[in-house]
Amino acid sequence: xxxxxxxxxxxxxxxxxxxxxxxxxxxxxxxxxxxxxxxxxxxxxxxxxxxxxxxxxxxxxxxxxxxxxxxxxxxxxxxxxxxxxxxxxxxxxxxxxxxxxxxxxxxxxxxxxxxxxxxxxxxxxxxxxxxxxxxxxxxxxxxxxxxxxxxxxxxxxxxxxxxxxxxxxxxxxxxxxxxxxxxxxxxxxxxxxxxxxxxxxxxxxxxxxxxxxxxxxxxxxxxxxxxxxxxxxxxxxxxxxxxxxxxxxxxxxxxxxxxxxxxxxxxxxxxxxxxxxxxxxxxxxxxxxxxxxxxxxxxxxxxxxxxxxxxxxxxxxxxxxxxxxxxxxxxxxxxxxxxxxxxxxxxxxxxxxxxxxxxxxxxxxxxxxxxxxxxxxxxxxxxxxxxxxxxxxxxxxxxxx
Amino acid sequence: xxxxxxxxxxxxxxxxxxxxxxxxxxxxxxxxxxxxxxxxxx
Numbered sequence: 001x002x003x004x005x006x007x008x009x010x011x012x013x014x015x016x017x018x019x020x021x022x023x024x025x026x027x028x029x030x031x032x033x034x035x036x037x038x039x040x041x042x043x044x045x046x047x048x049x050x051x052x053x054x055x056x057x058x059x060x061x062x063x064x065x066x067x068x069x070x071x072x073x074x075x076x077x078x079x080x081x082x083x084x085x086x087x088x089x090x091x092x093x094x095x096x097x098x099x100x101x102x103x104x105x106x107x108x109x110x111x112x113x114x115x116x117x118x119x120x121x122x123x124x125x126x127x128x129x130x131x132x133x134x135x136x137x138x139x140x141x142x143x144x145x146x147x148x149x150x151x152x153x154x155x156x157x158x159x160x161x162x163x164x165x166x167x168x169x170x171x172x173x174x175x176x177x178x179x180x181x182x183x184x185x186x187x188x189x190x191x192x193x194x195x196x197x198x199x200x201x202x203x204x205x206x207x208x209x210x211x212x213x214x215x216x217x218x219x220x221x222x223x224x225x226x227x228x229x230x231x232x233x234x235x236x237x238x239x240x241x242x243x244x245x246x247x248x249x250x251x252x253x254x255x256x257x258x259x260x261x262x263x264x265x266x267x268x269x270x271x272x273x274x275x276x277x278x279x280x281x282x283x284x285x286x287x288x289x290x291x292x293x294x295x296x297x298x299x300x301x302x303x304x305x306x307x308x309x310x311x312x313x314x315x316x317x318x319x320x321x322x323x324x325x326x327x328x329x330x331x332x333x334x335x336x337x338x339x340x341x342x343x344x345x346x347x348x349x350x351x352x353x354x355x356x357x358x359x360x361x362x363x364x365x366x367x368x369x370x371x372x373x374x375x376x377x378x379x380x381x382x383x384x385x386x387x388x389x390x391x392x393x394x395x396x397x398x399x400x401x
Numbered sequence: 402x403x404x405x406x407x408x409x410x411x412x413x414x415x416x417x418x419x420x421x422x423x424x425x426x427x428x429x430x431x432x433x434x435x436x437x438x439x440x441x442x443x
Binding site for chain 2 (some may be wrong): 099100101102105165166168169170171172173176177180213214216217218220221224228355366367368369
């Protein structure tokens with residue numbers, strides 16, 4: 001499965017639930033009893049989750065020409081009522097003039113915004129939260145059963161350089177910014193529900209303001225770190241035949257004394273690397289779209305591509321809409337950004353676990369950059385052989401004094 | 402560990418530079434959303 005197809009499927013699955021077009025259509029209702037207004041049947045149909053054709057509202061915007069002439073007894077009454085005006089605003093058909101220069105400033109009401117709000121406060125927060133808690137629980141159980149993965153032999157006392165300082169810098173630039181972005185992002189989503197009840201509105205307000213500033217500006221450090229890590233390590237993360245052997249034994253994670261072959265990065269690390277690249281790029285792109293509101297809409301074009309590939313149809317759904325209102329684009333960007341963030345955080349929990357408490361000697365690689373030779377022999381045997389061969393070759397070419 | 406501390410410091414530095422730089426370049430919310438008749442801090 002290519003990364004592009006993977007992203008497309010995730011996009012499709014995440015947005016399908018936000019579009020009422022996927023629901024069954026309600027039967028045509030006779031509205032003569034209400035003079036064209038909403039009927040009880042419409043309300044009942046909506047409660048059943050059926051899609052009611054809103055044209056009877058969105059097209060009912062009044063007829064200015066129906067205004068009685070000034071000579072008539074009620075001649076100052078217009079042909080457009082206030083209800084007609086509010087409908088026009090709701091369906092973005094009103095002629096609005098605003099002094100603000102924001103691209104979507106003339107949208108005073110957005111029909112469909114509640115769908116996004118309910119998704120954000122409902123499934124997104126619920127399933128995302130449980131995903132993170134579930135991963136933490138899984139790691140706790142794994143640690144309880146497997147314990148810290150220690151090396152089988154004795155530490156040799158000899159160190160070998162695994163990651164030079166610039167690579168460690170790139171990693172920590174990415175990792176440190178990820179931690180800050182994750183925490184501030186979770187505060188944005190869950191703060192109202194979990195933090196305000198604890199500390200109150202007045203205390204939470206500066207926390208939220210600071211969190212937003214940190215999230216918006218640390219994002220640039222994250223993107224810089226992502227570029228550096230990609231440049232430094234992409235060549236070492238190309239899959240090879242040793243990865244199959246590594247995966248076949250689960251990397252030795254689930255059994256002691258098993259040390260499958262691995263070069264600089266084993267198959268598990270390669271999975272993490274590619275997940276970080278794919279999810280990192282996706283979250284960065286949606287994040288930049290959110291940083292510059294209404295300037296970089298991307299979902300309409302994405303949906304066009306998905307429709308062209310036939311993906312929604314293959315899954316039994318209608319074609320995705322290819323014309324999206326500005327606010328809908330921003331809401332989709334926010335939803336996608338948050339979904340990717342939850343998946344990303346869940347994966348990184350496992351990475352942090354293994355790199356800290358989960359495996360003896362793992363942190364040294366990214367801390368000091370040096371690892372014990374025995375550790376390297378057991379976990380990255382092929383890489384150690386390459387390093388030793390390279391060191392020996394350099395010693396051979398040095399002139400003898 | 403020096404690389405790690407340097408990276409953490411760099412995160413802060415990049416964040417501040419990004420905030421100041423983007424504001425100077427006219428990307429702040431008040432610059433983008435106010436009408437031309439609004440005189441901002443001028």
